[in-house]
Amino acid sequence: MSGTLLYAQSGGVTAVINATAAAVIAEARARKIKVLAGRNGILGVLREELIDTTKESAAAIRALAHTPGGAFGSCRVKLKSLEADRARYERLLAVFKAHDVRWFLYNGGNDSADTALKVSKLAAEFDYPLTCIGVPKTVDNDLAVTDCCPGFGSAAKYTAVSVRECALDVAAMAETSTKVFVYEAMGRHAGWLAAAGGLAGKTADDAPHLILFPERPYDEADFLKQVKRVVDRVGYCVVVASEGIRTADGNFVADAGGNKDSFGHTQLGGVASFLAGRVKDSLGLKVHWTLPDYLQRSARHLASKTDLEQAMAVGKAAVQYALKGMNATMPVIKRISDSPYRWKIEPAPLEKVANHEKKMPAGFIRKDGYGITAAARKYLEPLIRGEAPPPYGRDGIPNYVELKNPIVRRKLADWKE
Amino acid sequence: MSGTLLYAQSGGVTAVINATAAAVIAEARARKIKVLAGRNGILGVLREELIDTTKESAAAIRALAHTPGGAFGSCRVKLKSLEADRARYERLLAVFKAHDVRWFLYNGGNDSADTALKVSKLAAEFDYPLTCIGVPKTVDNDLAVTDCCPGFGSAAKYTAVSVRECALDVAAMAETSTKVFVYEAMGRHAGWLAAAGGLAGKTADDAPHLILFPERPYDEADFLKQVKRVVDRVGYCVVVASEGIRTADGNFVADAGGNKDSFGHTQLGGVASFLAGRVKDSLGLKVHWTLPDYLQRSARHLASKTDLEQAMAVGKAAVQYALKGMNATMPVIKRISDSPYRWKIEPAPLEKVANHEKKMPAGFIRKDGYGITAAARKYLEPLIRGEAPPPYGRDGIPNYVELKNPIVRRKLADWKE
Structure with a gap:
């Protein structure tokens, strides 16, 4: 397949969002797809500051899976409606076109799902072939549809x-x-x-x-x-x-x-x-x-193995959904059983995720209001199960990777807000 | 040898003070010496609340080495001079006599070294055969003589x-x-x-x-x-x-x-x-x-292996020094070389430790005052080297042990301050 896959991180970062990024890049590489990454999330797309991930070694991408933070930079920028923020959405599309971006993976929470959905609508309006995928991430666990959120x-x-x-x-x-x-x-x-x-x-x-x-x-x-x-x-x-x-x-x-x-x-x-x-x-x-x-x-040094596996699974599935053209979807985690804990990844329409917020069920809080119930424990406990420590150096500190993050040559004029 | 060894924890606890305790108990057991522990440190001695550690299994004592906090309780009680606090010192001695305590190991900082020293002097005054050992512990690293402090x-x-x-x-x-x-x-x-x-x-x-x-x-x-x-x-x-x-x-x-x-x-x-x-x-x-x-x-989950080894080494040496009658000493850490990092345990007189405070060398702070020097790095780096994670349970949390901590039958009247 020809075309570029663009990946961007959004909102507060987590201990495992880079693990999702690592899985995205590894899966795309296996399919010979070039991956660019937005520098500081969507802001880098608007500014046409796109990181060329092909310059990173396979070892660096593997190390990304045990490195916390957001390796390409994240941002807190919320786009408004298509009408109110028309100029920015059109700029995104212009950058996508200039770099032959056919697949856009936006790794974040509710807002990011909403942005990905709107971009996909604008692309359709302009007949530009683009598949937009939301990739779940948030320590707040407040995303709709998915059983839990990576991070x-x-x-x-x-x-x-x-x-x-x-x-x-x-x-x-x-x-x-x-x-x-x-x-x-x-x-x-x-x-x-x-x-x-x-x-x-x-x-x-x-x-x-x-x-x-x-x-x-x-x-x-x-x-x-x-x-x-x-x-x-x-x-x-x-x-x-x-x-x-x-x-x-x-x-x-x-x-x-x-x-x-x-x-x-x-x-x-x-x-x-x-x-x-x-x-x-x-x-x-x-x-x-x-x-x-x-x-x-x-605290990547204390990551949950379950969480890490899910963060990588949504990254891999996101690439697969993208290449299948499953536009405006998000790979979500579906719980199959509590004991033994089993789960799988399945697609959900971004419409159902965007701008919704998952509240904690009332049945998770004890009647007196000061503790959790057995139901909460049954839900939560598998999510913290298992350890996945990073490798440590001789200096006693985890070997977290720092990417080179070269920016690809720009093709458009400067972006001014 | 007949007689009882009394161990007590003092001051702020650390991730590895229980590892010292575990080493003390294991070493004493190997030599068929009974170990009692002060409940909440010296306070438990004054109150004659002594924990019988012989009721704990070998597995529990091994698990103690990977459990943070202070398993027998600690306290912030500083005894004054022998004159000013005479009644309390004499009470300590009375409790020691009542329980045939011949070896007293006090695990703490400057103050604890001072208390151990004073108790040993009083015992000599009364011709009571007692060997007092200070065992170093503090996250503040401010103990004199020792190259560094366990914790x-x-x-x-x-x-x-x-x-x-x-x-x-x-x-x-x-x-x-x-x-x-x-x-x-x-x-x-x-x-x-x-x-x-x-x-x-x-x-x-x-x-x-x-x-x-x-x-x-x-x-x-x-x-x-x-x-x-x-x-x-x-x-x-x-x-x-x-x-x-x-x-x-x-x-x-x-x-x-x-x-x-x-x-x-x-x-x-x-x-x-x-x-x-x-x-x-x-x-x-x-x-x-x-x-x-x-x-x-x-944060025992992130303990330094070097620190853990030193915490156990001072505990083991403390028992050895005690049984050899090396009164009023403390096992301290002596650095033999930086690279490779090598160290050994040696005895230091409590006189040299008690009430002294080790300052950070001026040469460890960068000239501009906002960073550390190469000398600081050379000193510090070996101390955080190596990992020693605790075993985790199926619930995703470390298997920290809770001891039974039974109190031995009292033999004296109530203590009133």
Whole structure:
């Protein structure tokens, strides 16, 4: 087949999005298809900054599968409707034509699925033969249709293992020092990662003792009562709090500090910092807290093997769907059974994915609102199963690859917004 | 030999202090010596809450070597001078006598070495035959005499790997999103862990681009200028900041926010939060930050093999020294050569360790104050070398052991302070 395949990464990166990229490139190479990559995602396409992946060795592409971050650069650029952003969509098409791009693979979340869908519509309008494929990725696990999102399982494993480890630390210190520990998990709208923290323990006295979900209103009086109750019973209390929790009136708890300190400087505290302060002020207990932030989504050293396999499987399937002309689709993960955990990849129409958001099922949150149910555990546990550590160098650090990322010669005039 | 060996953990726990405990117990068992452990460190000795380790299986003790936290509980209790704290020291001796304790192994930092030393003096005063051994442990790496401290290498490896990973994330996002990332490392008085973050990169453009050490005064104007310069040159900037940095007038930067938010609530922001706010306010750049807190010292999943081996070696040597009656000593690590890295254990007098603090050599900090030197790299790099992952369960989480920790029957009256 003649023509070029263009791959681009979008939105927040993950521990395994490069594994998807590696699978895309390997599969395309096996079929003698040239792969270009957008430098910094769709922005690189608009700017005609296209990376020539053919210059990378097979070893570098294999190493890409164990390297976190986004090797070609990602971006946070959301295109609007075809009408509102007409000029940008037409520019994309012009770049595709100039480089004989026949297959466009956009690796991201809801927004990216939407962009891929719109590009495919515009191409049809102009009778330009283009197959657009959305490739799923997000640590937030909020994509519709797919059973889970590549990237989530590894962040979930990081969360569960980290909560388990810091809980052992707190348990040892609690008698004379720290009695409460707060772990802040990503998840602005859905509590998937906070729920994964629940996998750290099995019984009521195991950490985490309390999980705060964005799906439930934050009730400070009740929360503090619960903390005190756990400390009285267990001797210490480990809390996993989702960054997105809100009070009953809809305000983010993370904003409750007013975002300014007493000197008028911007205060970037977040939820864990705030909750820790409340526990200290109200209960007088010594408290520590952690905000892992990007560490939780870039910890390739602690990737889930299940997640890695799924990230590579969607990459491979994306190329296969593209070459079959299965336009406006996304390879998604379908769960066949929980125990043993079995899954397969199947195509889903981008229409069903774009701009939808998968909420966590209500049945995943315990009735009291502070923990996960057996149903949640059954869903989550297979996703963090298995280890896939990267190779380490003599320097004690993983051998993460840095690509050469040469830009192909431009053929069009400069792009101005 | 007849008599009991008492082991206790002290101060902040580490990823490998239990490995030291495992080595102590295994070595004592091989010599048919009974080991009791203080529940929550020295506090358990005062309270006569002594854990009978003979009830644990050999498999449980082996598993202890890959379990983070402090399996018998630790504590933050510092005994004062023999005069000021006479009653407590005499209580310790009374408990030792009641349980035929002939060997006391205290696993901790400077303070613990001091306590072990004082107990040994009191025992001599009362003609009670007791051998006291200090066993080194601290993520802060600030113990005198020993080349490095068990616990530090694993926290250092966590720091270097985490900085490397989040830097790859920021690099991918920088064009349209986060341009500055601040990582807060433990180290109230010395910048050892911040320096370890320097191992994440090799060249000037590699992250971390700036390291803030407590050994150098924090100059805000210069720091912000440096951040801007790095962003202009590299496109993004990763900062590792030690929690203990101070301004020229000696105030902790972590306290600069006033510790209250605009609502008068306690604000537990820390250094990274503060620096991130300053970067945002002054440079207008999008910034993310992380406070790993306890995660950095409990991440047994990412332990350094060198560190693990040293933690076990000091435990084994401590028992050997004890049984040889080498009173008031500590097994320390002596570096024989850098390349290849070779080390051995040798005894050091507790007098030389107690209440001393090892500072980071001035030659480890780059002249401009924002990075590490080749000498620092030569010292640090072997300490994070090698991997020693714990076994994982089918649930995707390491198989950390929970001991039974039965308390032996008490023989004395209650202890009241």
